[in-house]
Amino acid sequence: NPTFFAVKAFGNVVSGELRQELLDVGAYKRFLQLTLEDDNISExxxxxxxxxxxxxxxxxxxxxxxxxxxxxxxxxxSSVPYTLRSRPA
Structure with a gap:
């Protein structure tokens, strides 16, 4: 019985830390742009x-x-594993 093993897989991955930032947006403003505190963001x-x-x-x-x-x-x-649901963007 093996005590360890390796798995090989293919796909898109992103490496990094998960962080959360809360921003107070206030009243509606057309084409609002916000600046995040951290500038080292990949996604x-x-x-x-x-x-x-x-x-x-x-x-x-x-x-x-x-x-x-x-x-x-x-x-x-088995032939249709998923259906589509529309949502407002």
Missing amino acids: IISVKDSEGNEYFEVPYLSQDVIFDQVPNYGVDK
């Missing part, structure tokens, strides 16, 4: 407001819908 993983609403990066400002993969638990799940 923003999520943006949420105080009510739990999540915001997403979209390629065009006119895009107001995104699609999420949702596991399919129906009888056809």
Whole structure:
């Protein structure tokens, strides 16, 4: 019986520390730009407001819908593992 083993896999990865920053945005402002305290950032993983609403990066400002993969638990799940759910962007 081996006491250790190696796994080889392929995919996109990001290395770093997870950090959280809370910003007070205040009243609505068109095309608001915010400055983060830390300048050594490789990726923003999520943006949420105080009510739990999540915001997403979209390629065009006119895009107001995104699609999420949702596991399919129906009888056809072997051929259709996921369905799409639309959400406001």
